[in-house]
Amino acid sequence: MTLFSLKRIGSALLVLLGVTLIVFLLLQLVPGDPARAILGQGATDEAVQQLRNELGLNDSLPQQYATYLGGLLTGDFGTSISQGLPVLELLLPKLGNTLILAAAALIIAVVFGVTLGVIAARKQGGIFDRVAMALSLGGASAPVYWAGLLAVAALSLGLGWFPTGGMYNAREPGGFLDLISHLALPAVVAALVPLAVIARLTRAEVIEALSGDYVTVLRASGISERTMLWKHVLRNALPSLIGIIGLQVGYLLGGVIFVEVVFQWPGLGQQLYTAITANDLPIVQAGVLFVAIVFVVINLISDLLTAVLDPRAKAA
Amino acid sequence: MNRKTHRHRIRLSGACVVIMAAVLGTSSCMVPASGEAWSDTLVIGIESEPDILDPQGAGGWVTYRINHQMFEGLVGQDLSQPSAEAASTELKPLLAESWDISADGLTYTFQLREGVKFHDGTPFNAQAVDFNIRRMWDKDAPQYDVRAAGNTTFLWQFLEDITVVDDYTVALTMSQPFSPFLRLMAQGGTGAAVMMSPDAVEKYGDQIQNHPVGTGPFKFEDRVRGERVTLVRNDDYWGEEAELEKVVFRPIPDAAARVNSLRNEETDMIAVPTPDSIAKLEDDGFVITEAAPPHIWYLTANMNEEPMQDVRVRQAISMAIDREGMADGLLESTALPAYRNQAPANSAYLASADTPYKYDPQKAKELLAEAGYPDGFSTVLETSVDGSGQMVPVQMAEYIQQNLAAVGIDVEIQTYEWISYISHYNEGLQDGVGMAQMSWGMSTPYWLGIVTNVNLIAPNGPNVGYYDNPEMQDAIDAAILATDDETATKLWADVNAIAIEDLPFIPIVNDKSPYVLSPRVEGFVLASEEWYDLTNVSLS
Numbered sequence: 001m002t003l004f005s006l007k008r009i010g011s012a013l014l015v016l017l018g019v020t021l022i023v024f025l026l027l028q029l030v031p032g033d034p035a036r037a038i039l040g041q042g043a044t045d046e047a048v049q050q051l052r053n054e055l056g057l058n059d060s061l062p063q064q065y066a067t068y069l070g071g072l073l074t075g076d077f078g079t080s081i082s083q084g085l086p087v088l089e090l091l092l093p094k095l096g097n098t099l100i101l102a103a104a105a106l107i108i109a110v111v112f113g114v115t116l117g118v119i120a121a122r123k124q125g126g127i128f129d130r131v132a133m134a135l136s137l138g139g140a141s142a143p144v145y146w147a148g149l150l151a152v153a154a155l156s157l158g159l160g161w162f163p164t165g166g167m168y169n170a171r172e173p174g175g176f177l178d179l180i181s182h183l184a185l186p187a188v189v190a191a192l193v194p195l196a197v198i199a200r201l202t203r204a205e206v207i208e209a210l211s212g213d214y215v216t217v218l219r220a221s222g223i224s225e226r227t228m229l230w231k232h233v234l235r236n237a238l239p240s241l242i243g244i245i246g247l248q249v250g251y252l253l254g255g256v257i258f259v260e261v262v263f264q265w266p267g268l269g270q271q272l273y274t275a276i277t278a279n280d281l282p283i284v285q286a287g288v289l290f291v292a293i294v295f296v297v298i299n300l301i302s303d304l305l306t307a308v309l310d311p312r313a314k315a316a
Numbered sequence: 317m318n319r320k321t322h323r324h325r326i327r328l329s330g331a332c333v334v335i336m337a338a339v340l341g342t343s344s345c346m347v348p349a350s351g352e353a354w355s356d357t358l359v360i361g362i363e364s365e366p367d368i369l370d371p372q373g374a375g376g377w378v379t380y381r382i383n384h385q386m387f388e389g390l391v392g393q394d395l396s397q398p399s400a401e402a403a404s405t406e407l408k409p410l411l412a413e414s415w416d417i418s419a420d421g422l423t424y425t426f427q428l429r430e431g432v433k434f435h436d437g438t439p440f441n442a443q444a445v446d447f448n449i450r451r452m453w454d455k456d457a458p459q460y461d462v463r464a465a466g467n468t469t470f471l472w473q474f475l476e477d478i479t480v481v482d483d484y485t486v487a488l489t490m491s492q493p494f495s496p497f498l499r500l501m502a503q504g505g506t507g508a509a510v511m512m513s514p515d516a517v518e519k520y521g522d523q524i525q526n527h528p529v530g531t532g533p534f535k536f537e538d539r540v541r542g543e544r545v546t547l548v549r550n551d552d553y554w555g556e557e558a559e560l561e562k563v564v565f566r567p568i569p570d571a572a573a574r575v576n577s578l579r580n581e582e583t584d585m586i587a588v589p590t591p592d593s594i595a596k597l598e599d600d601g602f603v604i605t606e607a608a609p610p611h612i613w614y615l616t617a618n619m620n621e622e623p624m625q626d627v628r629v630r631q632a633i634s635m636a637i638d639r640e641g642m643a644d645g646l647l648e649s650t651a652l653p654a655y656r657n658q659a660p661a662n663s664a665y666l667a668s669a670d671t672p673y674k675y676d677p678q679k680a681k682e683l684l685a686e687a688g689y690p691d692g693f694s695t696v697l698e699t700s701v702d703g704s705g706q707m708v709p710v711q712m713a714e715y716i717q718q719n720l721a722a723v724g725i726d727v728e729i730q731t732y733e734w735i736s737y738i739s740h741y742n743e744g745l746q747d748g749v750g751m752a753q754m755s756w757g758m759s760t761p762y763w764l765g766i767v768t769n770v771n772l773i774a775p776n777g778p779n780v781g782y783y784d785n786p787e788m789q790d791a792i793d794a795a796i797l798a799t800d801d802e803t804a805t806k807l808w809a810d811v812n813a814i815a816i817e818d819l820p821f822i823p824i825v826n827d828k829s830p831y832v833l834s835p836r837v838e839g840f841v842l843a844s845e846e847w848y849d850l851t852n853v854s855l856s
Contacts, residue, residue, distance in 0.1 A: 036739055036775070039466035045776060047462055083541065084368050084525050090541060152573075156580055164576040170544055170564045170583070171357045264568055266542035274365045274542065274569070276733065 004307060012300045019292040020072065023285050024065050033057075034081055034281060072289075078282030080275075087286045091271065095290055097167065098267035100179075101260070102252045104187035109194035109252075110245060114234075116195075117202025122229060124207060132199065139196035144255050148189045148262035155185060165264035186263040190256045194248035201244050205237035212236070239309045246302025250295035356855060357562040358837070361574040361586035363704060365567045366545060368525035369536070371508045372452055372464035375738075377704045377846040378587075380504035382545055382565050384847045386435075387510035387530035390426050390445065391415075391501040393759070395843040396852070399608040404663045404759055404844050407502055411440060411511055411531065421493030421799035428484040432554045434513035435535040442480040447514040449478050449488070452507075459517055467507025470766060471500045493797045495804045496762030499663075503758055504847055533558040533851045542567065559839070559854035569702075575832070578602065584834045584855065591648040591708065597832050606828040607842035610661035611705050611757030612654050613712070615697070615822040616767075616781040618745040618752070623693050630819040632683035633751075634673035636723040641675075642715050643825050647707060650830050654823035657764055657815040661844035664761030664808035672816050680723045692724025695750030699729065700737035705755035705827055705846070712824070713753060744774030745781055752780065755827065759845060761808040765792040768820050783820040 035051040052058050056067055071078065077087035116136065120129040156164040162185045163169070168178050209215070210233060218228050257269030264270065268287055275283035362381070367374040371383035392410030394402070409415075412426040432440040450457035452464045453472040465472075474497075477489040490497070501509050516529035528536045533555065534547040545565045549558045566583060568574045574586040575593045579600075589597065598604050615633075617624040624630065639653030655672050658665045684692060697716065699709045710731055717727040730749075732740055745752050756778075757763055767778050770789050774780040791814055795807035833840055839852040 033739055033743065036742060039463055044466075044469075047466060048775075051462070084522065094542065152576055157576055160580070163582055164580045165568070165573055166566070166577075166582065167543060170359045170566050261570070262573070264542075264570075264573060266540065270542050274567075 005304060008300060008303055012296045015296055016293060019289060019296075020069060021065065023288045023292075024068055025061075028061070068285075077286040077289075080283050081280045083280070083283075087282045090283065091268065091286055091290060094266065094268045094271045097265065098253065098256060098260070098269060101183065101186055101190060101256050101265055101267055102249070104183055105190035105252055105256065106194070106245075106249060108187055108191040109198055109248065112191075113195045113198030114202050114241070116199040118206055118229060118234065120199070121203045121206035121210065122225075124203075129203075133203070136196035136199045139192040140200075142192060143258075144189055144192065145258045145262050147192055148186070148259055151185050151189055152262070165262075167266050182265075186256075186259045186265050189262075190252060190259045193255060194245075194252055197248060198241070198244060202237065202241060205240050206233055209233045209236045239306045242302050242309065243306050246298050246305075249298045249302075253291050253294055356560060357564055358560050358585065358850070358853060358855060359564045359566055359583045361568045361577050361583040362565050363567075363571075363574075363587055363702075364569050365542060366565065369528040369539065369545070370461075370464070370512070370525040371504070371510045371528070371530070372448075372512065373461060373467055373507065373525070375467060375506045377505050380508060381847045382547070383508065383510070383528070383530075384504055384532075385534040385547055385563065385850055386528055386532045386536060387508070387512065388532050389501055389508065389510040390428070391498050393502045393843070393845060395845060395847075395849040396841055397843055398841050399606075399661065399844040402844060403608065403665070404610070404661050407498060410502075411445075415498070417799070419799075421495070421797075422490050424488045424490070424497065425481070426486045426488070428486065429554065430484055432531050433552060434511075434516070434529050434531050435550060436513050436516050436529045438513045438515040438529075440511065440531055441483050442486045443483075444511060444514050445486045446478055446480050447517070448511050449475075449509075451512075451517065452509065453478075459514075464507065468509060471497075471503075471507070471509055493799050495796055495798045495801075496760040496765075499760035500758075500762065503760070505758075534563060537562070556851060558851045560850065563850060578832060578834065581834070584837050585840065586832050587829075588707075589830060589832050591646075591650050594648065594650065594830060594832070601835055603833040603835060603837070605831045605833060605840060605842045606650075608652075608659070608661045608844050609705075609757075609827065609829045609846050610659040610759045610763075610844060611755055611827065611846065612657070612659050612823045613651070613705070613707065613753070613755045613825045613827060614654070614657075615716070615751040615753055615824065616745065617783075617819070617821060618749055619782045619784070619820075620745070620747065621695070621750050623687075623689060623695065624750050626687040627818055628683045628687040629689065630822065631673060632680040632687070632723065633720065633725065634819060634822045635676045635683070636680040636725070637716055637719045637822070637824065638675045639824060642712060646711060646715055647825065649828075651707065651825040651827050654826045656812065657821065657823055658761060658812055659757045659826055662757070662759060662761055662763070664764075664805060664812060666809060666812050666816075673819075677719075677723050684723060684725075689724070692726065694726040694728070696728045696730055696748055697751045697753065698737075698741070698745075698749055699731055699753040701731050701733060703737070703755070705829075707755070707825075707827055709753060709755075716824070741780055742774060742778065743780075751822075754780075761804075761811070762796070764808075764811055764815060765796065768792070768815065781820060785814070785818060785820070788814045788818065788820075 035048045035055060035057060039047055039051060056064055075088060080087055080090055083090055116132045120132045123129050152164050156162050163182050167182050218232060257272060260267045260269035261273050268290060272284060272287040275287065362378055364378055366382055367376055367379040369383060371387045374383060388410050390410060390412035392408050393405040394408045395405065411429055411432060413429050414427045416425045428442060434440060447459060451459045451461050452468045453475055454460055474490045474492050474494045475488060476491045479487045481487055511531060513529035516527060517524050520527045533550055533553045535550045537546040537548045539545045547563045549561050568577055571588060571590045575589050577583045578586050594604055617630050619625055643649065643651045643653045656666055697713055699713045700706055701710055713729045717729055720727050741752055741754060766772060768783045768788055769777065769779055769792060770784045772779045773782055791811045795804055795811055798804035798807050831842060836856045838854050838856055842848055
């Protein structure tokens with residue numbers, strides 16, 4: 001187990017290193033000179049050159065990459081060009097907001113996804129199964145921005161139940177209930193795809209588990225169908241479910257970027273969108289890196305957890 | 317019925333229910349019922365996240381509309397009259413009570429207002445003015461700020477010295493007469509010569525942008541990036557106190573989302589709605605306010621490209637574009653066709669009965685043939701995808717593309733994000749690019765002198781098309797040197813006439829800059845400027 005864990009952590013670190021290199025190189029292709037963007041069009045060439053030197057933009061690419069990596073290791077993610085603040089100071093609150101949204105979406109996806117999947121499996125072929133699976137197919141296929149716009153049109157503008165966007169009421173910011181009312185729509189929309197995927201996978205796993213010999217034995221022992229299903233069968237399906245939920249967390253973080261833009265949720269995605277349009281390279285670099293780190297770490301945790309629950313997974 | 321068909325029907329029914337809910341929902345949108353309790357906070361939906369709140373170093377109109385409420389300069393503009401009543405704004409004393417210009421036009425002596433305090437209690441006086449101007453101009457001053465200096469070069473380029481005469485008198489000496497100087501002092505946008513608290517600048521250093529301290533009718537409360545900038549009323553304001561207690565600027569980059577937020581009462585006022593939503597909003601009781609801000613949506617010709625060097629080609633392009641069709645059709649009358657190189661809100665705008673380069677594709681073809689391009693040519697047009705004052709740039713560029721294709725000019729459109737675009741544009745038009753689009757202008761005619769000045773060729777200035785016309789340059793230099801208004805206006809008319817004849821850039825439309833207000837917003841006036849004053853705005 002220790003060797004497996006070390007190997008898995010090592011490969012995660014390699015992936016992260018690769019991400020830093022790709023992010024660094026991709027952003028070299030963005031047009032425009034950050035130094036001129038900072039100083040404005042009236043700045044002299046001399047001032048622009050001086051700032052390019054200060055920012056290290058005149059160094060060779062490997063030098064710039066080494067400086068960038070060194071900064072990351074010491075917690076220096078650079079300074080935002082458009083906001084003039086340390087990137088870390090700017091992004092940490094945004095990451096917090098994104099995690100609130102992603103966590104709410106994940107809870108919705110897991111609770112409803114697993115429940116739907118188990119009940120559908122239990123009533124395989126029935127009306128509930130067919131409706132649930134058709135809806136989940138719809139959920140998995142619906143583009144999140146489209147679903148978001150539809151939700152705003154129907155539930156915010158139409159029925160007036162929810163605000164159209166933001167995280168708090170701009171007039172009276174704050175309050176848990178205010179947060180919940182702003183969180184509801186984006187969380188549900190962000191949960192659509194993972195909910196559908198989890199529901200379908202749970203259904204498949206439970207159907208497979210139900211055909212196991214131990215189910216016949218348990219049934220013969222007179223155990224109630226409910227206990228057998230929710231306690232024994234679901235436990236057997238758990239390792240696969242944890243793997244898929246781990247993956248969904250990663251996709252959720254990618255998906256909430258669109259949701260944040262549609263609902264103006266002040267999270268990492270919205271910040272990344274703004275930073276990209278503002279050519280603010282340090283924020284874009286750090287934002288993409290944050291998402292990658294969370295993705296890799298969650299996958300690492302889910303792999304390790306799966307290995308603990310199901311030792312066969314280590315061989316895979 | 318087989319299983320597959322059944323599943324398909326269920327999916328279809330589900331989709332219908334959702335869509336019907338959406339349609340029913342949107343059709344019931346309406347203005348909030350009167351009689352509800354309203355908070356005294358005005359929430360404004362703005363187009364993008366603002367830049368830094370250091371007004372001297374910040375760029376863009378979106379940000380200056382916020383900074384303008386907190387900061388004041390020595391010279392101001394009267395923003396209380398709508399465009400319909402005043403085609404261009406009047407200058408007015410602000411932190412300077414009066415000023416005197418020496419007969420040779422070289423010395424400006426400002427008599428400052430007494431008893432004014434910054435929001436942090438620091439007194440406003442001649443030392444504060446000296447401190448602020450040196451921050452933007454004097455490389456040897458400890459408070460010198462490269463970004464503020466870069467953004468205000470256009471203003472201080474002829475400043476030679478600043479003298480504190482007494483506690484409330486400051487004298488600025490120029491190396492040559494510079495007639496647009498006072499109007500430029502009242503400008504905002506990219507760099508504004510407004511006064512910041514010297515104590516705050518020293519206290520916060522680089523972080524002053526997050527602790528803006530001015531003398532204006534509103535003061536800074538907080539900023540949550542991506543969410544809001546909150547200002548509160550300055551109860552110790554030296555002038556007429558603001559009506560509102562609080563103003564929140566909420567960045568909502570998507571135009572449709574801004575409209576939704578207004579309909580759902582989350583904002584009271586929004587900038588730049590989607591053009592196709594305006595009629596419905598008006599029908600539903602929202603108030604549309606329009607103005608004539610002093611900017612033009614135009615194409616800059618790249619004088620390094622062979623076809624564009626021929627004035628007949630530039631004239632042909634100008635005549636091939638159906639401005640009326642674009643303004644009335646595509647833009648749904650949110651803009652006016654522009655045929656002149658100064659906006660109507662400019663004091664040197666040439667209002668005459670004739671319309672130069674009226675839409676005439678046949679004449680355009682003849683001009684192209686005369687210039688040696690009977691079969692047209694291929695070129696590239698660059699534009700942004702969004703941005704303040706840009707309206708719907710991609711659709712507008714495509715409209716132009718179709719117009720030009722009709723006379724044989726094959727246009728490839730290249731697009732960029734707004735801030736990337738500004739940076740790219742300011743580097744000067746690249747080889748192979750025939751035209752680039754921009755939306756800009758000022759209330760001073762000097763703006764035309766900036767964008768065509770041979771001394772300001774990119775990347776060292778905004779003459780991005782490399783325009784170099786000695787006749788134009790002489791006319792600009794003469795107009796700058798004029799020390800009395802009457803002569804200056806006459807000389808700027810000469811500059812305008814050359815610009816219309818020679819077309820260094822091709823004007824397309826003048827934006828009406830629509831704002832949509834909830835019916836409970838009272839007293840909001842949109843003057844002929846890019847920014848507004850919220851002092852007299854109230855909520856019913």
